[in-house]
Amino acid sequence: MAKFRKKPLALLGSSVLVLSVLAGCGSNDNNEGSAGASAAGASPSASSAADASAKPKDKVEISFWTTYTDADAGPITAIVDNFNKSQDHITVKMLGNQDPTKQLTAISGGAAPDVLLTYWNNIGPWADAGAVRDLTDDISKSGFDVSSIIPAAMDRMMINDKYYAMPFTMSMASSLMYNKADFAAAGLTKPPETLEELSDYAKKLTKKDSSGNITQIGFIPDYPWIDNVFWPVIFGGSWIDSNGKLTPNAEPNVKAIAYQRSFYEEFGQSQIDKFKSGMGKRGTAQDPLLTGQMAMMVGWEYNFMPERAADGPIGVAPFPYPADHPELKGSGMVSPRAVFIPAKAKHPEEAWAFMQYLMTTDTQVQYSLDAHVIPTIKDALSDDRLYVDSNKTMADFYESAKSENLNGFPNSSYINEYLQSLSEETEKALKGTESPQEAMDKVAEKIQPLADGK
Amino acid sequence: MAKILNDNAIGIRRRNRKVLIVGLLFTSPWIIGFFIFQLYPILASFYYSLTEYNLFSPPKWVGLGNYRKLFHDDKFYLSMYNTLYITIVGVVPHMAYALAMALLLNAKVKGQSLYRTIYFLPTLVPAVASSLLWMWLLNSQYGLINMGLHYIGIAGPNWLVDPDWTKPSLILMGFWGTGTITVMYLAALQDVPKMYYEAAEIDGASKWRQFWVITFPSISPMTLFQLIMMLIASFQYFTEGLVFAEATQSTGGPENSLLFYSIYLYQQAFSFLNMGYASAMAWMLFVVVMICALVIFRTSARWVYYGGDK
Incomplete structure (x- = not known):
């Protein structure tokens, strides 16, 4: 009898265990002040350590998480490789198969990736909770032209009148x-x-x-x-x-x-x-x-x-x-895939540089050709490189993506x-x-x- | 004399302490794990249940606000109803079926171990896989089940789409996975002393009467154990419901008929980021399961027999 009596307790305990995960993550936030302070204190030494290990080129490695499965990761891998070759300051390390629940766990924990690609409707709740970097300053400092992006896609990135992400591609x-x-x-x-x-x-x-x-x-x-x-x-x-x-x-x-x-x-x-x-x-x-x-x-x-x-x-x-x-x-209806930088990212500047690369016409064109998706940069939609025989069945969609009547959910x-x-x-x-x-x-x-x- | 006694006592105490320390050291992996991964999270979830918490900003104290909100939440009641439905309608038939199967598998028949193996096999299929399989069986147009019903002149229901039939579908599927319960019943059945049956046979008791007078009381501790375990599992019903609901491209299935309590909890926590509210939901579930378990224990004295007590 006594044995049975304890059983439900233990099992119920495990039911509550679901919450333990959250609780575990939460403890980081409880100590945010001190953790933040120590992180700030540690960062100079950490970066100097990184400098020491990669002295010749002063390279920064940033991590990039995507939702793509291995089968679909070919085109994005090509983009990342190109980026890594295009300059010698930043190395992007990509990790696929990261569904939103995993992403949420990662950006709420201590070791957040630097850039993530996710479904656009996650950006709202995550940004409002303070987990996503506000891009306003980055955009204005780098002179990034937001109007180069299809408005129906870019509007999805806006929460409380601020941009928190970039629409890498869109479905329509x-x-x-x-x-x-x-x-x-x-x-x-x-x-x-x-x-x-x-x-x-x-x-x-x-x-x-x-x-x-x-x-x-x-x-x-x-x-x-x-x-x-x-x-x-x-x-x-x-x-x-x-x-x-x-x-x-x-x-x-x-x-x-x-x-x-x-x-x-x-x-x-x-x-x-x-x-x-x-x-x-x-x-x-x-x-x-x-x-x-x-x-x-x-x-x-x-x-x-x-x-x-x-x-x-x-x-x-x-x-x-x-x-x-x-x-x-x-x-x-437009439904973009969003790239964003977590508020806790260690290398936000490098992450932003990579994001800008993702939003250039050349990248967008190449990715659209490889993955047969719709680019979100207006110029890319009219780029001749897209209108080739191997990509013929997409042509109508590039045309209709120019429509003024595209919209999406706020x-x-x-x-x-x-x-x-x-x-x-x-x-x-x-x-x-x-x-x-x-x-x-x-x-x-x-x-x-x-x-x-x- | 007194001195010796005293020394001895100290020696024993010392040895006891040493034994205790060694014992604690050996169990420390579990103890540490329990404190860090169970007790602390459980207590923390209680604290969070009293706050508004979104994982990122510091928790905001709201007292019993979340609990008050629960009682005004239609979906709290709906998900509780769905969960109680699957518990009340599902658990007892599943147990009765498992017991019936155990009786059959306990019979002295040639090739019994083969039957036992075959019967147990479905239990090894992961929940997601068996759900996907059953979605094919339950397909209203081409599924085997409706085809069978058609042969005997019954127009089968639209199992996965009609909100009245989604939960019965899951319960039906549940019969398939009763292997574990059956095996445990089987073990209990084999523990019933043969002499009782011999005596009953001499007295001329029918098989039916033997079952109710000998078998059922003898295995009643197992029944109690199974009942409690299944009750708890049933209150946490999640995977199968989620997979079935996916078939209609939604979280809760047709008209939220598959929105079980833990699915709603998950949705509140990870989709809506209402971690405080979700914690409150977890504690409500705890209270409900606790009450159910207590009621069963209170009444169990009337129907559970332990060999030693009686």
């Missing part, structure tokens, strides 16, 4: 991808122009069997995920106004959800759900758009890279716009709560348990206090 959802064979079978000769046409096309491209089960679907608005940013962007929505009032319930945002809901009303909730769960895995040979199970989908620049070639099975078109708002033509300390709440409520609205207006009112009500508090 601004196109409609479609199965050419499905279109031909339905007698459709060109992609839809407006959202109203998209609805019509979806009806024409959806097939049901005798018992009412869907066998082919035209379009699923929340495939592959509920996108709470893309759709409002397409409708010209916003999330915060200039007075700090959150606007998830603004008219265009609500319309964006109502539009998505209309597909469920048309084809049936349970039918779509059932069909969806039987669809092949995205990005494999069984991808529903490739097999023709699904005729159209929201397209990103990384989807169907070879298959969307002129003679391939997948067609690409600009995503349709609302017929009554032709000025929104060419809208799209970055902030509460961004993840805001996005989470939007997803939850949008899901309810799509299922019809709440009206789009009700759902978005709830988001505003729930998240506004966070926006006011921070």
Whole structure:
């Protein structure tokens, strides 16, 4: 008995152990004053030690962490090698496979890397917590021209009116991808122009069997995920106004959800759900758009890279716009990958030099060619070197990246709560348990206090 | 005489102290580990639960603020409900099933050790791998389970997408991984003295009656142990829920039906950086599990029998 009685305690202890990790990290911050002081005191000797070991060239080694897996690390490794060869002051050491949780642990601990590449939505909470170096001074001192960057990408790096990171590359959802064979079978000769046409096309491209089960679907608005940013962007929505009032319930945002809901009303909730769960895995040979199970989908620049070639099975078109708002033509959502310097980095100046190198046109062009991504420097988008045959399927995306109508979600300390709440409520609205207006009112009500508090 | 006694006593005391020191030295790796990696973090988490803390800025004291906030948080209740659901609906059937399997695997049949091995194998599959496998089985369109149901004339549910069926899916999957419980039951079953059964047989008791009068009481300490262990594991339900939820590209699954308590805790801590709030959540979980465990212990006197006591 007595033995059993202690068991739960010990096990519960381990449940609390999750927190121990945090607690362990926290202790550093508790002693921040003294730790900071000793670090400052130690740094001259530390750097002199480094000088001693690398005397001839006075080289500084900085560490650079990325999220890339080994399989995807080729292009970035080439960039880092080039940088190391281009000068003899800084050596960049790269470490891949560092997911955000690992990054968070590292930048909160004592041995933070000097530069990290991460998902842009981490920058808000991390910067607000004081873990990310404010780049304002670096930018002004080095004369870096922020306006050389695509605004939709650079805006994502701004938290409380300050820049905390640089958008190294960006992903973009601004196109409609479609199965050419499905279109031909339905007698459709060109992609839809407006959202109203998209609805019509979806009806024409959806097939049901005798018992009412869907066998082919035209379009699923929340495939592959509920996108709470893309759709409002397409409708010209916003999330915060200039007075700090959150606007998830603004008219265009609500319309964006109502539009998505209309597909469920048309084809049936349970039918779509059932069909969806039987669809092949995205990005494999069984991808529903490739097999023709699904005729159209929201397209990103990384989807169907070879298959969307002129003679391939997948067609690409600009995503349709609302017929009554032709000025929104060419809208799209931007989702950058951000590079930042932790506040605790030991070599921020060298890190900033490396970041600037990442943001030069030459680097951006080379990386875009190697990794088939969209550069974030405006000049790079028009660079002839990108428009070569081996990179042909990217050309349309470089063109659409020049659009004025690109947008993204505002970055902030509460961004993840805001996005989470939007997803939850949008899901309810799509299922019809709440009206789009009700759902978005709830988001505003729930998240506004966070926006006011921070 | 008195002097000798006194000397002896001192000698013993000295020797005891030496033994104590040696003992402590030998256990010191654990003791140090326990203090640094368990006790300190546990106590620190309690302190953090009383603060607003984001990992970077110094903690800000808010007293019981986090706990008060918990009681006004819809998702706290939702995640608690999801966790209680999987605990209450899942634990007892899983144990009953494991016991039934243990009884079968305890039968004197040829090739029993092979059956035992086969039955235990799934337990060795990592949680993520078995979740991914089961997501295929549970696929509503092409999954084996719905195919089987179709043959007997039942239209299977949309297991992974319908919020009413996501948790039952996980519980169903749980049956697959009951090997450890079964093995422990098996050990307990083999400890039940044969003579009881012989006596019962002579008295003409049926197998059913033998089970309830002899087997079940005899293995009741094992049942108590399993119940407590499973309760704790169930309250910490995490991996499988997270993997299933990923299938719908979300953290909480369809309509947050897979937002289990520890997943919500993780989200608060690492996604929202509300470390203080997450610590408070951990302590709430501690209290709830503690209460459940206490209730079980209080009632256990009525149904748990120890060979020596009775």
